[in-house]
Amino acid sequence: MSKKVGVLLVNLGTPEQPTTQSVRKFLAEFLSDPRVVDIPRFIWLVILHGVILRIRPRKVAKLYQSIWFEDGSPLMHYSRQQQKALSEALADQNIPVELAMTYGKPSMADAGQSLAKQGVNHIVVLPLFPQNSKTSTGAAFDSLARSLKQCPHVPGITWVSDYHDHPGFIDALAASVTEYWAEFGRGERLLMSFHGVPERLEGLGDPYARQCRITAQMVADKLGLKEGEWLAAFQSRFGREEWVKPYTDATLESWGQQKFGRVDVIAPSFSVDCLETLEEIQIQNKEIYVEAGGQEYHYIPALNANAKNIEFLKTLVEQYLPDIR
């Protein structure tokens, strides 16, 4: 049978509105997923519905309001831009590109149906999580599988499990830093801040933290940075257990207390800018650094739909084509 290939970009999901109600709906779905929170089910559901979903949505809605774009959530805005740019880049090969979220809209089922309508019978699924974790990539896989449960004809599927050490990805990250430095000058240190996960997961075989360290080392090597000029750290700790260290906020506080001059921060686990970069890194962590005594703080944007990133994503998809056709 002849193969008609389509691409499915997958990201996490995001609230539809920056309101308490909408954030509650998003957090309820996301945090109920046993892939994301794997503590005993009954205890967790009591904590989630009894405490977290009563308090957190209002607080987090305010944070979303501080970064919301005219056309919606930043994560959705940049994900749409990526979809559009990649679909233009692959148009001459007749490869359509759709976008789906693990949680919420656009759903895997909607995106899959749209690809099917365009005659696609083989999907290259590209989760936009450069490093593989059960909590992000694994959850995306489950969501895709669930969406296919009622499907009478399951298409061919190529699953891109991660791209943490892909030379094109490392080049795109390094180029985004050098381009930023060329325009705005450079800091004394580069902090590479990755979304955190519980420390325990590494022992369970989750490759995420190890892959983050590899990404960071490769970017540092590409930029010619020596030890002491860069560090990999982990942000967004949630709950009481220990997460992978060092923590981004504690690191910045300590660097501020040591009266460091300028620090630059990149976020190589985020394909697009979102709450965790635009609010947590760019606003909250800057405050931590400056209030502790640090001088200057620059956040270098995520790759988003920049030309090098789209070129890289195109190359990544193309690498899989010979095996499919």
Ligand SMILES: C=CC1=C(C)c2cc3[nH]c(cc4nc(cc5[nH]c(cc1n2)c(C)c5CCC(=O)O)C(CCC(=O)O)=C4C)c(C)c3C=C
């Ligand atoms: C147990 C909690 C969480 C784990 C594990 C986790 C892993 C994880 N998350 C991302 C990417 C994103 N997370 C985002 C927001 C976010 N993450 C958590 C919790 C965990 N994440 C929460 C509760 C939230 C919502 C905000 C909040 O309440 O603090 C986002 C941003 C979404 C947006 O709309 O902008 C992204 C992206 C990865 C890659 C990952 C594991 C590797």
Ligand SMILES: [Fe+2]
């Ligand atoms: Fe998260």
Ligand SMILES: [Fe+2]
């Ligand atoms: Fe956060």
